Amino acid sequence: MSEATLDIFPRQSAASFRRWLNSIMPALGLSAGVLIFWEVVIRLFSVPTFVLPAPTAIIDALIANRGALAVAAQATALEVVLGFVLSALVGILVALVIVRFERFGKALYPLVVLFQNVPKVALAPIFILWFGYDLAPKVLLIVVIAFFPVAIDMLVGLQSVEPAFVALMRSVGASKGKILLRVRIPHSLPHLMAGLKVAITFSVIGAIVGEFAGANQGLGYVIQFASTQLDTPLIFAALIVVSVLGLAFYYIIEFAERWLVPWAPKFDPIHSAG
Amino acid sequence: MNAAVAKTVASKAAAHAPTADPGVAHIFARGIAVDFVVEGRPQRALNDINLTVSKGSFVSLIGPSGCGKSTLLKVMAGLITPTEGEMRVSGVSPQDAVKAKLIGLVFQEATLLPWKNAIENAAFLLMTADETIKRGEAMDRAAAMLRLVGLEGAENKGPSQLSGGMRQRVAIARALALDPEVLLMDEPFGALDAITREEMSECLLDIWERTHKTVVLVTHSIDEAVYLSREVHVMGTGPGRIIETLPILLPHPRSEESYSNPAFSAAEGRLRSLLIESHRKGRA
Numbered sequence: 001m002s003e004a005t006l007d008i009f010p011r012q013s014a015a016s017f018r019r020w021l022n023s024i025m026p027a028l029g030l031s032a033g034v035l036i037f038w039e040v041v042i043r044l045f046s047v048p049t050f051v052l053p054a055p056t057a058i059i060d061a062l063i064a065n066r067g068a069l070a071v072a073a074q075a076t077a078l079e080v081v082l083g084f085v086l087s088a089l090v091g092i093l094v095a096l097v098i099v100r101f102e103r104f105g106k107a108l109y110p111l112v113v114l115f116q117n118v119p120k121v122a123l124a125p126i127f128i129l130w131f132g133y134d135l136a137p138k139v140l141l142i143v144v145i146a147f148f149p150v151a152i153d154m155l156v157g158l159q160s161v162e163p164a165f166v167a168l169m170r171s172v173g174a175s176k177g178k179i180l181l182r183v184r185i186p187h188s189l190p191h192l193m194a195g196l197k198v199a200i201t202f203s204v205i206g207a208i209v210g211e212f213a214g215a216n217q218g219l220g221y222v223i224q225f226a227s228t229q230l231d232t233p234l235i236f237a238a239l240i241v242v243s244v245l246g247l248a249f250y251y252i253i254e255f256a257e258r259w260l261v262p263w264a265p266k267f268d269p270i271h272s273a274g
Numbered sequence: 275m276n277a278a279v280a281k282t283v284a285s286k287a288a289a290h291a292p293t294a295d296p297g298v299a300h301i302f303a304r305g306i307a308v309d310f311v312v313e314g315r316p317q318r319a320l321n322d323i324n325l326t327v328s329k330g331s332f333v334s335l336i337g338p339s340g341c342g343k344s345t346l347l348k349v350m351a352g353l354i355t356p357t358e359g360e361m362r363v364s365g366v367s368p369q370d371a372v373k374a375k376l377i378g379l380v381f382q383e384a385t386l387l388p389w390k391n392a393i394e395n396a397a398f399l400l401m402t403a404d405e406t407i408k409r410g411e412a413m414d415r416a417a418a419m420l421r422l423v424g425l426e427g428a429e430n431k432g433p434s435q436l437s438g439g440m441r442q443r444v445a446i447a448r449a450l451a452l453d454p455e456v457l458l459m460d461e462p463f464g465a466l467d468a469i470t471r472e473e474m475s476e477c478l479l480d481i482w483e484r485t486h487k488t489v490v491l492v493t494h495s496i497d498e499a500v501y502l503s504r505e506v507h508v509m510g511t512g513p514g515r516i517i518e519t520l521p522i523l524l525p526h527p528r529s530e531e532s533y534s535n536p537a538f539s540a541a542e543g544r545l546r547s548l549l550i551e552s553h554r555k556g557r558a
Contacts, residue, residue: 170353172452178402186387189389
């Protein structure tokens with residue numbers, strides 16, 4: 001058995017690796033083209049570094065400040081993780097309450113939507129005022145920004161169970177609670193995962209905005225500090241770290257989705273339109 | 275159609291009219307009326323429905339859209355409480371019949387749960403209806419029902435791996451797993467293509483002949499109604515009511531040859547003219 005596995009597995013993975021390489025080739029090519037064009041324009045017209053640094057200057061800044069950036073990334077990542085988990089819990093809870101307790105839901109739902117229309121970035125100074133410069137105001141800001149997509153997507157998932165199936169469940173005497181537990185919640189999971197993907201990107205934004213408003217650590221703090229020093233390469237270097245952090249979190253969620261809800265329809269952004 | 279034929283059919287229908295004792299009839303409806311509230315005003319969807327279905331019979335409800343045939347089926351299933359009249363299934367109210375697992379339901383859409391495979395879907399309602407049943411026992415019953423609907427070997431396939439016809443077979447197996455006395459089907463083959471439809475008719479006929487459940491089928495298809503039923507109730511609109519009950523005199527057991535039987539075309543022609551008439555009245 002192990003022989004066959006050993007024999008087949010590397011060939012299969014080699015083939016899939018080549019397929020994967022082929023699929024990312026166009027994106028890699030385009031990115032390389034843009035970077036080269038960028039570098040050439042900066043050198044050709046001798047654009048001052050504090051206005052727009054060349055890619056090589058950004059990489060230099062990235063290497064020179066790697067220690068400080070790693071510490072800052074750690075602080076930001078902690079805020080993102082805590083904020084995201086809390087957002088997910090609050091969002092799921094709001095959706096469940098709205099569906100399970102219809103009357104209360106009717107009262108709660110408009111309030112949630114109304115609250116969503118408050119520009120939450122403007123709440124950052126208030127949270128700083130209430131909770132100081134620590135972790136709490138950032139996490140709170142993330143929650144108010146990121147719970148909404150979770151709640152809405154979960155709500156859509158809970159309520160989009162086919163009415164015929166609900167009738168079927170009722171026809172065998174299933175209570176509302178039982179229908180919620182056995183049918184609505186599992187049915188909502190693919191929708192929930194879509195909401196979580198939006199929420200994780202919102203969480204990164206929330207953390208950076210929270211750090212802008214007042215912090216003594218984190219990538220947002222590094223960006224703001226660097227801008228006061230006109231250290232534009234460091235700003236860009238920090239932006240790269242933020243992007244990589246966001247991307248990593250996003251793919252963790254996507255990986256979790258494949259593992260938790262394998263029956264969810266696969267999303268193909270390029271071919272789905274055709 | 276000439277009036278003489280219509281009269282003889284009507285007098286035959288009268289013999290089947292709900293004069294029967296509700297204790298004998300498997301499904302018994304007397305004076306059923308259903309009002310729906312549409313834009314704040316009550317609107318009559320069904321009026322004065324009287325019918326009896328004897329035990330082990332196969333009955334179809336056919337009629338133009340909006341005649342309330344699905345509503346009537348939902349009243350039988352206890353999903354809608356009638357405004358007036360009395361409905362009895364096995365001598366008890368539909369709600370009690372549901373609690374006693376006497377009713378199995380099949381809709382137009384198979385509505386299988388995507389996170390469960392065929393056999394788990396087939397066992398799902400049984401396990402919901404009966405909390406005390408052991409998982410293994412429910413699975414055994416579901417497997418037997420999948421065999422009955424011709425899905426042996428597809429037990430572990432997910433719904434996305436099944437064709438439309440196969441999904442509907444799972445839905446039928448799911449209803450049969452409850453071992454109901456009555457099978458209520460609301461346009462179960464309405465979403466399938468013509469060939470699959472005929473195949474499913476065949477399958478349903480086979481199930482009925484083997485199990486002798488009482489079946490009530492809502493359909494748009496005249497062929498399907500004639501081929502499968504012992505009796506067809508033709509419904510009309512404004513408000514929904516039964517305009518005629520037509521016994522189908524096609525001999526049993528039925529098979530593909532039945533389509534060429536003169537009794538088939540006679541019943542088909544009669545149903546067609548009744549439906550055209552009711553459709554015209556509905557538009558007038």
